[in-house]
Amino acid sequence: MSTDVEVKTLLIDEKEVSARAGQTILEVARENGIRIPTLCHLDGLSDVGACRMCLVEIKGSPKLLPACVATVQEGMEVSTATERLRTHRRMILELLFAERNHICSVCVANGHCELQSLAQEQGVTHVRLPYRNPELGVDASNERFTLDHNRCILCTRCVRVCAEIEGAHVWDVMGRGINSMVISDLHEEWGASSCTRCGKCVQVCPTGALFDKTKVGSDHPKYPDFLPYLNLMREAR
Amino acid sequence: MSKLKLATAWLDGCSGCHMSFLDMDERLLELAELVDLVYSPIVDVKQYPDEVDIALVEGAVSSVDDEKKIRKIRAHTRTLVAMGDCAVTGNVPSMRNPIGPQAILERAYLENVTAQAQIPCMIVPKLLPIVRPIHEFVKVDVFLPGCPPSADTFHAALTALIQGAPLDISALTRFGA
Numbered sequence: 001m002s003t004d005v006e007v008k009t010l011l012i013d014e015k016e017v018s019a020r021a022g023q024t025i026l027e028v029a030r031e032n033g034i035r036i037p038t039l040c041h042l043d044g045l046s047d048v049g050a051c052r053m054c055l056v057e058i059k060g061s062p063k064l065l066p067a068c069v070a071t072v073q074e075g076m077e078v079s080t081a082t083e084r085l086r087t088h089r090r091m092i093l094e095l096l097f098a099e100r101n102h103i104c105s106v107c108v109a110n111g112h113c114e115l116q117s118l119a120q121e122q123g124v125t126h127v128r129l130p131y132r133n134p135e136l137g138v139d140a141s142n143e144r145f146t147l148d149h150n151r152c153i154l155c156t157r158c159v160r161v162c163a164e165i166e167g168a169h170v171w172d173v174m175g176r177g178i179n180s181m182v183i184s185d186l187h188e189e190w191g192a193s194s195c196t197r198c199g200k201c202v203q204v205c206p207t208g209a210l211f212d213k214t215k216v217g218s219d220h221p222k223y224p225d226f227l228p229y230l231n232l233m234r235e236a237r
Numbered sequence: 238m239s240k241l242k243l244a245t246a247w248l249d250g251c252s253g254c255h256m257s258f259l260d261m262d263e264r265l266l267e268l269a270e271l272v273d274l275v276y277s278p279i280v281d282v283k284q285y286p287d288e289v290d291i292a293l294v295e296g297a298v299s300s301v302d303d304e305k306k307i308r309k310i311r312a313h314t315r316t317l318v319a320m321g322d323c324a325v326t327g328n329v330p331s332m333r334n335p336i337g338p339q340a341i342l343e344r345a346y347l348e349n350v351t352a353q354a355q356i357p358c359m360i361v362p363k364l365l366p367i368v369r370p371i372h373e374f375v376k377v378d379v380f381l382p383g384c385p386p387s388a389d390t391f392h393a394a395l396t397a398l399i400q401g402a403p404l405d406i407s408a409l410t411r412f413g414a
Contacts, residue, residue: 097326097412101331101332101334101335102412103326103328103329103331103332104322104326104384104411104412104413105322105328105329105384105412105413106329106332107413110413111413113413116411116412116413117411119411119412120407120411120412121407122407123406123407124407125325125380125381125382125406125407126319126325126326126370126372126377126380126382127326127370128372130369130373131326131327131331131334131369133331133334133335133367134335135335135336136335218413
């Protein structure tokens with residue numbers, strides 16, 4: 001077996017870094033202490049580039065690339081925190097807040113929500129777009145957990161953890177565009193679905209869309225950091 | 238130098254922001270050295286003054302009366318501060334938006350009562366179809382999210398506004414704080 005590793009050298013925020021071929025810009029940035037904000041990415045799951053929070057600028061390219069799926073190239077010059085990117089990130093967050101009914105003050109995830117803390121970090125003090133106020137349901141049919149579509153940002157972490165880690169693939173996304181909805185099985189009630197009640201989806205959900213029924217008020221920290229360890233243990237077997 | 242004129246107003250909110258404002262406790266005395274409170278639910282002035290330097294507005298715009306008030310406040314205020322999540326996002330009052338005012342009124346005043354079922358129509362102002370944050374009606378100069386913003390947030394923000402110093406809101410507070 002060859003141990004040769006193809007090395008790429010590139011610039012991230014004017015810092016010279018080296019990487020293995022095939023690594024994503026996000027991985028390499030993190031290895032070098034450069035923080036790129038993310039929302040749909042989660043260590044231990046595949047990446048889908050859905051939320052666009054991690055968009056970066058590449059010198060010579062008119063397009064912005066999602067750092068979680070874009071792989072490093074030799075000689076690349078990456079910028080992760082330009083004013084243009086900050087403007088886009090704020091707008092993405094505002095669009096997410098406007099799209100569904102995120103009422104932070106009465107949300108079970110208040111104080112433990114990645115959408116909320118990203119908004120604060122990115123300096124979002126208000127939403128410039130009119131709120132859509134959609135009428136959305138809450139599925140409380142599962143004996144242990146609740147799905148509140150009002151808080152869902154369609155990051156698909158639940159879909160991926162259920163399919164890739166639990167192996168049950170209960171969750172999926174129905175519909176297109178603004179009408180997209182997370183569903184269990186073929187749009188059954190969650191309680192009547194093939195769900196194994198493992199709760200992984202709840203732990204990886206970045207907002208209050210999936211929560212444990214025993215949690216009340218805003219006392220719902222989540223612990224998604226079990227995933228890399230679980231993967232490591234499985235690979236070791 | 239004459240004191241700045243400070244006003245506070247209460248649209249569709251729970252008054253929690255005003256309570257939190259009062260939680261500044263002894264710091265209110267320092268504040269009183271720097272500003273005159275010319276209009277507020279906690280003082281006995283009924284008419285919004287012609288010239289106000291800083292106005293803190295609590296609550297979302299939910300009724301025709303709220304809309305009239307916020308337009309009047311804007312017209313007579315130099316620096317308008319959206320105080321708290323209701324003013325900034327619509328927050329809890331906006332939870333009726335997907336359902337609409339008629340269904341809510343019927344539920345509250347017709348379906349859930351045992352005597353004198355009737356939807357109030359005298360004196361109380363007509364509800365708007367959609368509850369909206371104040372910046373959807375008028376220009377807002379400063380957004381102070383939080384439910385409610387803490388007393389420390391009020392103190393830091395007001396101190397900066399009075400002194401004309403820079404203000405980093407996200408370092409102080411957030412939605413739902």
